[in-house]
Amino acid sequence: MSEEPETIEWTGDGVRLALSVPVDGPVRVLGLRPGVVMGDRGHPLVELAVGGEGRVDRSAHAQHRFTAAGSRLRYRSHSADGDHLRVVQADPASGLVVTSVVERTTPGTVRCHTSTHNAGSDPVLLDFVSSLVLTGFGGLDADLRLHHARNAWCAEARWQQVDLESAGIVDVARLGGVADTTLGQFAVTTTGSWSTGDHLPMGAIEDGGRGATWLWQIEHNGPSHWAVGDHDGDLFLLCSGPASAEHQWRRRLAPGDTFESVPVTVVVSDHGLEHAFGLLTGHRRVVRRPHADNEWLPVVFNDYMNCLKGDPTEADLVPLIDAAAAAGAEYFVIDAGWHAVPKPWWDEVGAWEESRERFPHGLAATMDRIRAAGMVPGLWVEPEVVGVRSPAARTLPDEAFFQRDGRRIVEVSRYHLDLRHPAARSHLDAVVDRLVSDYGVGYLKFDYNIDIGPGTDFASDSLGNGLLGHDRALLAWLDGVLDRHPGLVIENCASGGMRADGAMLSRLSIHSTSDQTDHRRYPAIAAAAPTVAPPEQAAVWAYPQPHFTAEENALTMVNALLGRVHLSGRIDLLDGVQAAAVSGAVDVYKSIRSRLAEMLPRWPLGLPRWSDPWVALAQVDDAGTLLSVWRRDLGRGPGPDRVEVPLPWLAGTGARVEVLFPVDLPTSLTWDDAAGVLSVGLPGPWAGRLLEVRPGI
Template sequence: MAVISFLEEHRTWVLTGESCTYALRLDEDDVPTHVHWGPPLPEADVVELMESTLPWWDGFNDPNEGLGELAADGGTRYWTPALQVRFADGTRALEWRYADHDVTDGHLRLFFEDRHYPLRITLHYRLRGAVLERWTELGADTDVEVVRADSATWALPVFEDYRLSHVTGRWAAETQLHRSPVPHGETVFGSRRGITSHHANPWVMVDDGTATEGHGEVYGIALAWSGSWRLTTTRSSTGRLTVSGGFGQDGVVHRVGPGRPLTTPVAAGLYTDGGFGAASRAWHAYVLAHVLPHPDELRPVLYNSWEATGFDVTEAGQRALAERAAALGVELFVMDDGWFGARTGDHAGLGDWQVNRERFPDGLKPLVDAVHGLGMRFGIWVEPEMVNPDSDLHRAHPDWVLHHPHRRRSELRRQLVLNFARPDVAAWAHEWLDRLVGSQGIDFLKWDMNRPFSEAGWPGERDQDRLWVEHTRAVYALLDRLRADHPGLRIEACAGGGGRIDLGVLTRTDQVWTSDNTDALDRLRIQHGYGQVYPARAMSAWVTDNPNFVTARSVPLEFRFHVAMAGVLGLGGDIVHWPEDDLTLARELVALYKDIRPVVQHGALYRLRPPVDDGVTALQYVHGDRVVVFAYRQAAHFNAPERPLRLAGLDPAHRYLDPDSGVTHSGAVLLARGLPPGLPTGDFASRVVRLERVKI
């Protein structure tokens, strides 16, 4: 249970959650100032920490620099600013004045004003389990330009050294994990693309360079935002490190005024002393408990038609795929691109969301009914934020796209971006989506977004920069409204693969498409980086055909299944043409996945051996009395002997039964000495081991 205390004599607030204490105070100038973030501390120890702070500096080196809770620009504050404002008369410096505070149900609000100008700042703190959520609200009675408005500044303890963990990538190679020393000065991670992006993801973790998977202090910060964003680490010569982050990018100005407040997205912070593994498990628990809209559900096994048919979509072809999918045990059938307008390729029709009557003479309802009759739910692909120039929508409303006067409209994938910040565009999107879902009996939307912003202008609008924030918020609002109007609807977020994965989109979707790259070998590393913060419960993973359409690599079907079964299992191959042996194996593995699904989707993840080389990698899920181990040999070299996998998260006082072999194992032995993987010989060998705790 979260506890928030106010030490009035010291003007200090202490927040204590499941595994950490966070404390801040007001300094003599009313500036909200950091005191502690880390292991749980009693209030008396927090007071002792304040007494050790030295209010001295020599004019060049301020020992307290960087301790601002929201580092503001102005005066003698030279740290990376989290808040920069410009008033109507050109004044830029902010001077804090404390007004009041409020505590309600684990939520602390601190109210401030500028000492002269009518600017109001509210700092929010909310404890949810092991995670502290922070965000900022700005309001003003006259127009104020906000040059930068981060959600929070996070000050870390002074360590001997710092190491940074984060992910980078590109299309079809998302979420590649990197760990490296934190450079001195400012290091910026971010996206200027209007979406989260394939190239970086809005989270970082920091340790002192000695943390391992199972030991050591780790601090993590993650943004709940799906538009442009940035996280800045600042490391000074005095040893202090901060992480500041929020939405926005250089050159984009927010305008706050009467009736136009600004609220930043949540920046979530997490501390653990249990290493990277404990950090990931805490993030996963937070997402399941406080982020995902239907966390207790088991995500269904799905089939998606894209790789089987491409744009060559017909009712007969989709029925054939659906019948085969149902026979394999699939529970959700998803028809991808090509069902609407003149969409026979990527060159035309996007934006014209009417059923193509040449392909579906009687509309979609006969196919939807047939899929439902096979015992499956029906899903459909949409890309509401995009339009082809060759479309009826664009010909009727060329002003609806992002554009600048006298500048070309850059096309990527032969598409332009619709400006969802416009109320008429958002209303149009809601009308056809609401009609599609409601009239056709749609159970599931695969919501795609296949290109970043360009020429992000809004001719005729006085405050054009607001589209960078309002577009994303309009997408959020539309998703929220569809969910409210259609409680049974489930949604998958996609952006050309993993271009929109973050805590913001997960708040209103049920799963995310991790990458367009379904190559099982590459997916091991993509899924490894994804799982540092985000849970398997939301990680969509498909089994597709050989050779893989991205890498041209051929991998055994069992290996492909076993990799995809570590998340939300899907099938995406041309299953109508699979040989009978493959179909038989697929039915068996789908059945196996359904058995282990509660453990994978709701269990605690332990990374036993990461995919850092081309040898054996393994991971484990624990849920209640059940354990599932996935082991993969990527490549075999020099006839290397098989090393046992030391399991984790078990009860050493109990025994564990392998129901497939009938053998029981001591929990203490599995923890101390490990489990032989028992992998078949050769490359691309894999195995799934099920264990059940034996009642004593």
Template sequence: MRRGINFGALCLVASVLGATGARAEVIYDPATRVFRLVGGETEYDLGIDPEGYVQSLHWGAALGAPAPLAAGPGAGAAGPDAPHQNLPQEFAGQGEGFVPEPGIKVAFSDGNRDLVLRYAGHRIAGNTLFLELRDIARPLLVTLRYDVDPATGVVSRSAVVRNGGKASVRLDQFLSATFTLPYQPDYRLSYMTGRHASEWTMNRTPVTGAATVMESRRGSTSYHANPWFSLDREGLTTEESGPVWFGALGWSGSWRIGVGRDLFGRVRMAGGFNPYDFAWTLKPGETLESPVFHVGYSDHGRGGAARLMHRFVNGSILPEGSRTRPRKVLYNSWEATGFDVTEAGQMALAEKAASIGVERFVMDDGWFGARDSDRAGLGDWSPSRTKFPNGLKPLIDKVARLGMEFGLWVEPEMVNADSALYRAHPDWVMNFPGRPRTEARNQLVLNLARTDVRDHVLAALDRLLSENNIRFIKWDYNRTWSEPGWPERAAGDQQRIYVDYVRNLYFILAELRRRHPGVEFEACSSGGGRVDLGILRYSDQVWTSDNTDPFERLAMQGNFTSAYPASVMMAWTTEWGDPGASLEYRFLSAMQGGLGIGNDLNAWTPQDFRTAKAMVAAYKRVRATVQHGELYRLAPPDGTTPYSDTLYVAADRAQAVWFHMGHSVAVRDNVGPVLLRGLDADGVYAAAMIDGGALPEGIPAKASGAWWMSRGGVVPLKGQYAGVAVVLSRQ
């Protein structure tokens, strides 16, 4: 058994061997009543104290054996507080004087709001622990689920509450998980916020007694904050060393994560459904399941934490898992045509796209119904009879003859008031009777929580995919909620809309994937407004931001990959941003994720086509390493240096790609060596410029991995928007 863990005959141990040979173990010692969840190089432990409270004991590096862990009484009450308030409970109810963030708040039918959860039993199945908690007097049960990932040690936490009584119970708050870390004086929280075209802004702040709350109240994931966090220790943790605790919530609706210190200085974290405007009437025998909260730990700094999360997402979250194929180079027609879509115009663009090596041609908005502007047509998912008199088949056949797959843009959760769907079913949108129906971007939100709406959307998309050889869907979502009413439900059940909407969204995507297994999906929300580990279970990639300025995207992409892998991050070349940025620079920026091209090809010169063709061919030679390799952020694009440096290393370390990007570099800026990481120290690597050009003087033609990591390379860049990429190939 790994690391010598052996409790003898007293222990219950279940283990699972991952695809890479890594092992996950769930170990229970009935003598100490301690559970140890071990995977990768990490460990998450909890125990049952003499009164039956389940306490958090350890979250961090694997402890080995023996590990003298036990859940005991608390350190005493804090002044006038109740005696149990200071316990580091694993998932507390709001009761018995517990005022830190509880996992669950309820109101029973007689007005009682006191809920005290204690251990009632457990079950271990492979690398999964099911832990049952029960109220001390009422038949309300909460089952906590822990899944341990063998490769990374990431623990996936969720909860199910069941009403075992004969009267309804109102849930006012129900979270996925709560976590506790012991006192240290220097915890620091990192989280990301933003707005449209300015997503993925990294924030770092000390953890204090004033809790930091990250949330969305908008019905969807949102730009405002992303459901990801990391904790490290200021002054101790760097990019590549020191402790980092991290986590991400798998939910695409309204969510909340809170982080703060309790009266004893411990860090308490809690996350799940946002209690804002949330209420759920749990009828007798009914259950409610929370979203999943995925958390992990690394001893190797922020970079090590990010690489663990990348491996976890690629291997355990994405629909194809370890079988995920590299993202294809795509072209999207939006910036070339807008709503002025014609069959002939799209065919002409497809010919140009094929000539530079594009593999997937995507027709964006403007192809359906009366869609000549953003004021009409949403909801009517049939090709425009004037634009495509013979349907989509002639265009799709043309794209196929050019050697490309065909993709299509849709926005199926929305509807224009000027549409056949809305005229037939005005009741299908979210609304409160007698109140305004607020439009944003000239559209309303369909109430996907309704079964009939869900089934209609599924049928419309299923028909579209069944009748046409479409291999890719760009699924957009261009506004947040207003008036989230559901008048067809009883008053006490209308707020279920926040949960049932997202459940039905997932149902549609899962069913479409089942019926059309060759179709890939991209999640988009006016940019990066719906990126989370929930939607990524059903989407192969995500749209990162509508901001495609090549320099600003470097910072966005650097922050994005703190939480999510480059394999899902779409990055495009367009005309956005400073017109002084060359096409080569735009490609080098976009080649650091899944490469897309959104330029107006009708405006390109012959030289532009030659440049693009060479860069697309170069990207195809390195994309497996970029999308699925180990990512090292050598120098962040945060303005602290005149350059940013990003390195991707293949899993077998046979190839590495180093992007060295500058912006407004002064002539007299000192240029030091950039030390690479993650290479095979004993291997010999040949260097080549990604564009086939001559190597700079500071880059040797061949050197050992040890040389690259201890001496590095020097590439002086001068002027506006200068950049290079160096490919290292092990000999």
């Protein structure tokens, strides 16, 4: 038997992970560069809780720490194979063998998960398994800041920054030496089937003095949990998927069975939060399923937002199809309502058959008209739900639906399909294959408008485990659809951005950032969207209207120009000047979109606050900087009519500034080359501009 190592160091491509291997305790993590490795105590690499056992050493039921099973883990082996590190530990009491898997994906980025195998002779009930545990952030005396993001319907990606004391984390042990932790923490928990219904499953720790930053995302399309607290004069970070206390999750692990935790990706940077988001953007591009949609970035028209609003008819679509083609759209998507008799149709969804009342000549005729106009047709579908009045609710067995206590769950007049069941998958496969074959759709908008709660107890150990099984079956089903139809574009929508997680975004090529209907509110979401998805994936609505002023129509178009253009609005009612402005914006977008798939985001005015009077987003590549700037008066009184936009990476380059859109509205620009600051003046109360700043040397 080989001698146990005292430490394990794993380095390469901008990361250095340091672990210690005590003789009489579990493997402990010391730090992940660019952090300061703290002494030789560290924090247990894995926290593991099993049924019937609590904690040892300290009672801290608000935390998933000091777990009895976790404390019994002992080192068995480790291996480093290319870009993977595996550390194996075992608990002799339960028979569990736990493998921590760390994978390098892109520079400065690692993805982690925990594999738990029951090598014993008796079943074991799992209550909690961590995916990532870290410490070594530089100590509580450092200038550490915590970043987290609230997420809500029509108010997505609102990043917040707090200092440690505001987060409830303080140092109590430096003088007295009595305690090494307060047992307090700052925790973010997502619940239910909307993975991002209240928070993004993301966070960051930033050392304001040194610029060192750790940015993480939990890559799961269901519930998740992360927590930061004090530990031995430093911080700990713990991330996981569903857990017993927070999500009613338990998993009975039979002898020979293995449970894989959800993956968590963490980025480490020496250059601050903005740079860390750039590294995370690179990771997201590498792990995402390849699709031509992310290379071409076609312009999509969708008839829903501030347009037909779920009430399409053959007659209403004709002028919109013509107007969308004239504006330069390349996809035309018929949103909700095509499948049902006139409203209300909410509780009828699930069969996905066309409505002859809406399409007297047949839906295929309208799809042919879209193709004749030079666009690819698409349809809206909400695959996971079946309305209580739908024929599918009667033909599918009870076992194909989420259940509790032997009864189907009804949420807002809908049942929820359980994609673990073959009848549910077969039903949806038949729907997708029929829509592709009968109508030639090249685009499906997959929406998801209910939150089913903690899950289903049918054929599962717990509600939470039923939801986890469905979530994973959904991902497998999506993979199958795209394997059969590789050219099909599938949009990730969940009432806008309520499922903006790394698991869904790794499968689907385009993501709906919001259902926000107010063009004046949208800039804060559009500017923060690159924290959620790369620009070639993040779709932003642009909905010009005939009653808007020229500045308002320009603003709504600028909202979308540094992402994916989701064109909508009553563009069929625009006058000639208004229509020309819209098609001009689309032409500008087509001239820059080939660059977006390689660009990295920066926020010259900082990550936007919801009511900021000025908002800015930059996308940067070697050729220069594309910059969107918005001015907004949101009822808090007139703000300044100018803003200073720092672009320090262009200082001293003799940069040239050009207005790309709109070119016919007043814009005041002054470039200070030595300081690298662009002064922008826009008329109030609302205005938006897309600029390009290119180095002159």
